[in-house]
Amino acid sequence: MPRLDDRLKAVASQIRCRVHADIGSDHAHLLKALLASGRIERGIAIENKPQPFRNSKATLAGYDADVRFADGFAGLAAGEADSVSICGMGGELMTSILDAHPDRVPEVVLLQPNRRPELLRRWGLRCRFDLVDEQVAIGHWAYPILRFSRRSSDTVGSRDVAYDGLDFEAAILFGPHLIRRWQSDFVDRLKDEATYLRKLDRLGEEPEQRLAAIERLMRVNT
């Protein structure tokens, strides 16, 4: 059985359904662990590079799993999976994968970006996927794990309540659920980032916005 790191363990703990697809499966350890533990009945691994595709095939041999060589959702039909995960890439690439075939994105989406999670929070707002939970797994970095759920089509004009009552720009940058929980490790990471940014001679526009957002959060919450 593959030993999942804390990052993929945290993702796996949020998945329980009949059919789950993993885009960018690489070693396919996530799907194998989900299948072996009975959290899913069937897996669909999607890879667009030959060696990771072969790795996925080898890992999932003997399991109820399909391994497909495809570019993101080009390898998944609409309605085929109950949930999807995309892990271990930048937020830019994940957003482009999600935007390429919006009609094929399942009801439940788990995303573990290595950077720029704010792009995915904006994707959720733009495409009517509510951000229902956020976790952080500590590894080489602090990795956010975002869980989205498609808003039902009868709630016309509604909004994602996760952001209600919060400093919107700060919530997009740092996560509405994480801000609400305001746990000490999260606050410590914000303080560390602010200390680092204050030491820089010149801040670009983005770091300046991050520092300003952290300072607003600290004022409101302490």
Ligand SMILES: C[S@@+](CC[C@H](N)C(=O)[O-])C[C@H]1O[C@@H](n2cnc3c(N)ncnc32)[C@H](O)[C@@H]1O
């Ligand atoms: C850094 S690895 C992450 C592997 C695994 N998901 C994890 O988190 O440990 C990213 C994987 O995504 C694959 N990938 C990148 N873009 C893709 C796309 N558009 N469609 C399918 N796979 C993709 C790469 O080939 C690579 O194997």
